[in-house]
Amino acid sequence: MTIPVATPKAVLADKGDDGDAFRQDLLMRGIVPIIPPRSNRDAPEHPDYRRARDRNRIERMCGKLTRQRRIATRYDKTALSVASFLNLAAASPWPTPVVNMA
Numbered sequence: 001m002t003i004p005v006a007t008p009k010a011v012l013a014d015k016g017d018d019g020d021a022f023r024q025d026l027l028m029r030g031i032v033p034i035i036p037p038r039s040n041r042d043a044p045e046h047p048d049y050r051r052a053r054d055r056n057r058i059e060r061m062c063g064k065l066t067r068q069r070r071i072a073t074r075y076d077k078t079a080l081s082v083a084s085f086l087n088l089a090a091a092s093p094w095p096t097p098v099v100n101m102a
Contacts, residue, residue: 010034010048012055065089 010032018038023045026033034051037044068089 007031010051012051012058061090 007029008031011026011034013033013035015036015038018035018041023033023035032048034047034055036047036052065086
């Protein structure tokens, strides 16, 4: 049994994925490529920098998670326990609320 997967509206990718063939394939499928141009590109295409900022946020969160040893070396047997620890680790950098006791 195959689970149906929705077609994405856009793809956030890195400079390493900046290629004419890859961009054309995405556009033919109706997917907007949001890829920063390589420095050696003749005619650089400017991505939607507002959406590219979201990609940066995701990469920073993944970097923070991999620096936490407990998450990076997690070898649990079930996907539920791994997902639970990822949720806890992702929520841990949130600032604690300040309570005014005045």
